[in-house]
Amino acid sequence: MSDIAPEPAHELRADGTDPVEELPPQVLPLDAWHRAQGGRMVPFAGYTMPVQYEGIMAEHLWTRDSAGLFDVSHMGQLVIHGPDTTAALEVLLPGDLRILKPAKMRYSLLLDEQGGILDDLMVTRLDAADPGIPFPMDAAAGDDAFYMVVNGATKYDDIGHLREHLADEITLNHLDDRALLALQGPKAVDALDRIVPGVAALTFMTAGSFAWNGHALWVSRSGYTGEDGYEISLQEDAATAFAEAICAEPEVKPIGLGARDSLRLEAGLPLYGHDLSPDTTPVAADLGFALSKRRREEGGFPGAERILAERAAGPALKRIGVIVDGRQPVREGAEVVDADGSVVGHVTSGGFAPSVQAPIAMAYCPPALAESGAITLRQRGKLHPARVVPMPFVPHRYVR
Amino acid sequence: MSRFFTQEHEWIEVDGEVATVGITEYAAGQLGDIVFVDVPADGRELTKGDDAAVVESVKAASDVYTPASGVVIEGNAALTDNPALVNEDPEGGGWFFKLTLRDDSELGELMDEEKYAAYVARL
Known part of the structure; x- marks a missing residue:
């Protein structure tokens, strides 16, 4: 038998390379804790991380039903503040940051000059004068301050890109001494509010300062599984005790990165380096919601001309979701073929979806072909008919 | 009856001709949740080392090689509807296919149970 050490898809760099292949994997704050919980550790985005504990299927279904704790400390946590930071960031990404109120967050994209996607990220406006915020900040920045979470594999390139384009007066701090945990699932609110009272009052895409056992937490109601849930940023020396405490709640189990990948796929959420890259624009990636109305009208973001033209005329290829006939998974790299058998697109993520109980995939495909409702995929020479379906594959259950 | 093992984690149980x-318990454990198995058709002629079957878990696809040459006489139809049987009983009910052997001497190149256990222990 071949290939018997499965590895989950993780984000790749913008040039498609994988930090795993170059440097020895680094160790994250919860490494020993994962091992003690029975986590199977694999190289992941430059770190050693748990791919699974009891099994991907069981962990996936547990998260959809109850609550799962994910260690996402490999991701980059940045704080950016200083004079005119809002305007400076709007030069680099297409979201409307001006209307973003303190403690509110949104999904956005770092774009290159051609409108290609350098990374996808979450950005939150901070009120630097709020003494509760656990990040080092100059209060004089007022509310021209942001907390940003970027992908692990791309974080050093992102920092370089940001530093290169932001004025020297703007401070960029990489919070590399903080862990990031995601608690996801319908019962996440019950478990977390029990040990961190008050978090239940947050609504989707809102964040705030909280305390647990004397440790300052930055908690947002957000995540990347399609479920209700939270992301919790905390000092790395508090991470193990916190993970221990939250997993002592009956609703919570630790969940590996294998299930994180299958959960985000079912939720229709793209993974950087696979479904998104510098070769894809926000329009092709079907992330039009990340192009805010004012920004579309005013332009002034990287690649605006191309992106707005593409938005008007339609992209050559578009990210779509499909449910594959039969039971065999069709994975990244499989081809989309037309009636003549010519390759017209590719699968960028795919696998067996535990909650759908069928193989599902994301693919880039000509919009006209997708509109027919049925496409054909080819993998290792075998043809797989597939139905084009709206994403998400599993309804989002955010608490707004 | 005797059972042999390959370095690629297939087992083969011989009963006369x-x-x-199938795949070993170690292999099934490494693969995790198995969601699809494709077994060879009856009558297919296989040469030792050929890709004979496909097994897919939530995260990975793997080829299963035949440990010996011969003609397929039966694929395990139960795996079509219940591929998880490979996780539940990999070295029993989760077998992949049966074949009539062409050359017994090929079996001499395989590991016995004790050697395979020692091999896995080193992985």
């Missing part, structure tokens, strides 16, 4: 092939 007929042999049954």
Whole structure:
């Protein structure tokens, strides 16, 4: 038998390379804790991380039903503040940051000059004068301050890109001494509010300062599984005790990165380096919601001309979701073929979806072909008919 | 009856001229949740080392090689509807296919149970 050490898809760099292949994997704050919980550790985005504990299927279904704790400390946590930071960031990404109120967050994209996607990220406006915020900040920045979470594999390139384009007066701090945990699932609110009272009052895409056992937490109601849930940023020396405490709640189990990948796929959420890259624009990636109305009208973001033209005329290829006939998974790299058998697109993520109980995939495909409702995929020479379906594959259950 | 093992984690159980092939408990554990199995058609002629079957878990696809040459006489139809049987009983009910052996001497190149256990212990 071949290939018997499965590895989950993780984000790749913008040039498609994988930090795993170059440097020895680094160790994250919860490494020993994962091992003690029975986590199977694999190289992941430059770190050693748990791919699974009891099994991907069981962990996936547990998260959809109850609550799962994910260690996402490999991701980059940045704080950016200083004079005119809002305007400076709007030069680099297409979201409307001006209307973003303190403690509110949104999904956005770092774009290159051609409108290609350098990374996808979450950005939150901070009120630097709020003494509760656990990040080092100059209060004089007022509310021209942001907390940003970027992908692990791309974080050093992102920092370089940001530093290169932001004025020297703007401070960029990489919070590399903080862990990031995601608690996801319908019962996440019950478990977390029990040990961190008050978090239940947050609504989707809102964040705030909280305390647990004397440790300052930055908690947002957000995540990347399609479920209700939270992301919790905390000092790395508090991470193990916190993970221990939250997993002592009956609703919570630790969940590996294998299930994180299958959960985000079912939720229709793209993974950087696979479904998104510098070769894809926000329009092709079907992330039009990340192009805010004012920004579309005013332009002034990287690649605006191309992106707005593409938005008007339609992209050559578009990210779509499909449910594959039969039971065999069709994975990244499989081809989309037309009636003549010519390759017209590719699968960028795919696998067996535990909650759908069928193989599902994301693919880039000509919009006209997708509109027919049925496409054909080819993998290792075998043809797989597939139905084009709206994403998400599993309804989002955010608490707004 | 005797059972042999490959370095690629297939097992083959020989009963006279007929042999049954599957993947080992170690392999099934490494793969995790198995969601799809494709077994060879009856009558297919296989040469030792050929890709004979496909097994897919939530995260990975793997080829299963035949540990010996012969003609397929039966694929395990139960795996079509219940591929998880490979996780539940990999070295029993989760067998993949049966074949009539062409050349017994090929079996001499395989590991016995004790050697395979020692091999896995080193992985």
